[in-house]
Amino acid sequence: MKLYTYFRSSAAYRVRIALNLKGLAYDAVPVHLLKDGGQQRKPEYLALNPAGLVPALEVEGQVLSQSLAIIEYLDETQPAPPLLPSDPLGRARVRAIAQAIACDIHPLNNLRVLRHLKREFGISDEQKDAWYRHWCELGLAAVEAMLTGDARTARFCHGDAPGLADCCLVPQVFNARRVNCRLDDLPTVMRIAEACEALEAFRLAAPAHQPDAE
Amino acid sequence: MKLYTYFRSSAAYRVRIALNLKGLAYDAVPVHLLKDGGQQRKPEYLALNPAGLVPALEVEGQVLSQSLAIIEYLDETQPAPPLLPSDPLGRARVRAIAQAIACDIHPLNNLRVLRHLKREFGISDEQKDAWYRHWCELGLAAVEAMLTGDARTARFCHGDAPGLADCCLVPQVFNARRVNCRLDDLPTVMRIAEACEALEAFRLAAPAHQPDAE
Incomplete structure (x- = not known):
């Protein structure tokens, strides 16, 4: 798994916590939100995540966006330990x-x-x-x-x-x-x-x- | 079920659509966001939903807030027709x-x-x-x-x-x-x-x- 992340982004921070809680290894790909006029707005990144925001998670040949959607995906595919209750x-x-x-x-x-x-x-x-x-x-x-x-x-x-x-x-x-x-x-x-x-x-x-x- | 709603709130609108797609009947309780200095900020409403926002759904003796969380709850408890795919x-x-x-x-x-x-x-x-x-x-x-x-x-x-x-x-x-x-x-x-x-x-x-x- 590849996580497009920026150290100070709180949305990326949420996903990093979830990956760690699940014990899942990942490659961090830094996307600097300030350098080069914002690397998240470069065509290469927009091709992966058209919203031009971090985080994005590359997994199963697809790129997932939106931190809460990514965490729910991790919880559905790697259920232990659960991040949502069962009821x-x-x-x-x-x-x-x-x-x-x-x-x-x-x-x-x-x-x-x-x-x-x-x-x-x-x-x-x-x-x-x-x-x-x-x-x-x-x-x-x-x-x-x-x-x-x-x-x-x-x-x-x-x-x-x-x-x-x-x-x-x-x-x-x-x-x-x-x-x-x-x-x-x-x-x-x-x-x-x-x-x-x-x-x-x-x-x-x-x-x-x-x-x-x- | 009781839905605390405001006609023009797009978050409430989302939940109304989901309830209708599921064919679920509900009582609409209007919360006027402009009248009386904002009915969503009255103590009676804050006791139900401390965030002071609409919508809120009263169900099973509890009050649920946040439109997406409410829709996921409806989808989990009333699975047909599904509002999320299965994969x-x-x-x-x-x-x-x-x-x-x-x-x-x-x-x-x-x-x-x-x-x-x-x-x-x-x-x-x-x-x-x-x-x-x-x-x-x-x-x-x-x-x-x-x-x-x-x-x-x-x-x-x-x-x-x-x-x-x-x-x-x-x-x-x-x-x-x-x-x-x-x-x-x-x-x-x-x-x-x-x-x-x-x-x-x-x-x-x-x-x-x-x-x-x-």
Whole structure:
């Protein structure tokens, strides 16, 4: 398997965690989002992934895109250890936590969006950081409420083994720390993120451990 | 089943389509995103769905959130007709198309985001529309490339029966038309959207057919 990745992309970070949790070896192909005007916009990469985003996973002669779709594929084809629970209500809950991050927070704070804001509306770096923190804090507060209000939250987001929701939570918390979000009101989110970060699968997937880290 | 919905919400629209495709009856509970300072932010609703977003589905004594998680739940508990193919590569493809819309386009054009842009950066209505069209056109161009470049695209996004990707495509095309996006370069997207719109399940899920339509 070949993973097209960028060390700091949180979507790629999610997939790296999932691959590590499954114990699957892969070749990392770095796609630098800033160099050469953005390597993800080169024709060679667009031929693989027309959306021009990372990550993408080359497997079985095909190229899969979208981090959550890739992780579900890994979970279906390499079921142990499972990243989703077996009951439909539990699966819906785990997917909802993952999507509360992947749909409601991350897309607003993507590099391409921050650049567009600056280019089109001429916002300052301060305004850019405030925008980032606003969506990150609002979204993580919702995740905190989803976690604290539910007895299925345990050592990890859903039970005592890490899964899809944790694969999304940790990269988002990484970003939240990087932009100095307020984290005091997120005791459950932070407790779970720290439990994850103690595991090698999460540690080795972190941006600083990637071959393309700067 | 009770669906918390807003006629114009594209995430709720997706779930309405899925419920109709499955032939499942439900009670629609309108949550008006503009009235009363936003009914989705009232404590009664936040107690059901802490993210304060629509849709939410009350079922089996629980409240599910996030449109894609809800549709996957429906597909797992009411398998006929299936909204995802049975092979893992096909499932990954359908989910990736759905997420290219639900993660890469829609979150940027959400009502709350447009309002935030206006409030924080004081952008004009023209700038707001340009922002909307930018992400919608860029994202739908990626979806068009995903569809045209793949032999599994047929009458619908994946094969000859509508599924999860189509549930996402039609509401996004509805939005694209509403804000006058350029659609000429999207022959496959538009052909499939029109094939869907000819079906009653899609027609009855449209904003104009909702009890809370204005």
